[in-house]
Amino acid sequence: MKISLEYCHIYPGADISKDIKDANEWAPRVSKMLDDHEIQKCIMIDDIHAKQEPTEEYIKDVISKLEVKPDCVYRESDFILEAHKTIESIDLKERDFIQSGERAWLRENVEKYRTSTEFLLSWNTGDTVEFSCPTLAATSYLTRLGLISVDGVKPIYGDDLMIADQLVNVLSSFYLQVEDKAQSIIEATFKDALRKISWFLY
Secondary structure: OOOEEEEEEEEOOOOOOHHHHHHHHHHHHHHHOOOOEEEEEEEOOOOOOOOOOOOOOHOOOHHOOHHHOOOEEHHHHHHHHHHHHHOOOOOOEEEEEEEOOEEEEEEEEEEEOOEEEEEEEEEEEOOEEEEEEHHHHHHHHHHOOOOOOOOOOOOOOOOOOOOOEEEEEEEEHHHHHHHHHHHHHHHHHHHHHHHHEEEEEE
């Protein structure tokens, strides 16, 4: 089985010492659990919210501090082209798609609790379309599974993105809210994909 393991998110310009420490604590354990499979180990560079340019020297410095070395490093902005395709794939029988001015929202109705939640998918700035973190997270998962084409994803280090049978994401619980909404987007686009995605939240 081909498994895509993403185990570290880096914000250039921020203090990443905790991110490195957490990756060094958890990535070796998870990698060992997956030893029997073909694994591509990945890290994501959040260049959208970065305070500095993720230069080649910066990437090499990050990698030198990681116990588990990545096979592939990609930028979050690489998934912008694919994010358009994610939104186009939303099944309107699964979710309400709300356009409000320059903003697009997704509404999820939970009949069991008679509640609904709405969250932002994208917004138009006039010159370009910007995407929310859940939209980009969902897009990265669908792309790594090959459900959305990888036209715009050009890794800045290592191998090309592997199309995987299963995804494993090692994340801080800080991202729980984003991941919850990303799951909602995936359920509204390629519902069966959720069975192919695992999360280890610490």
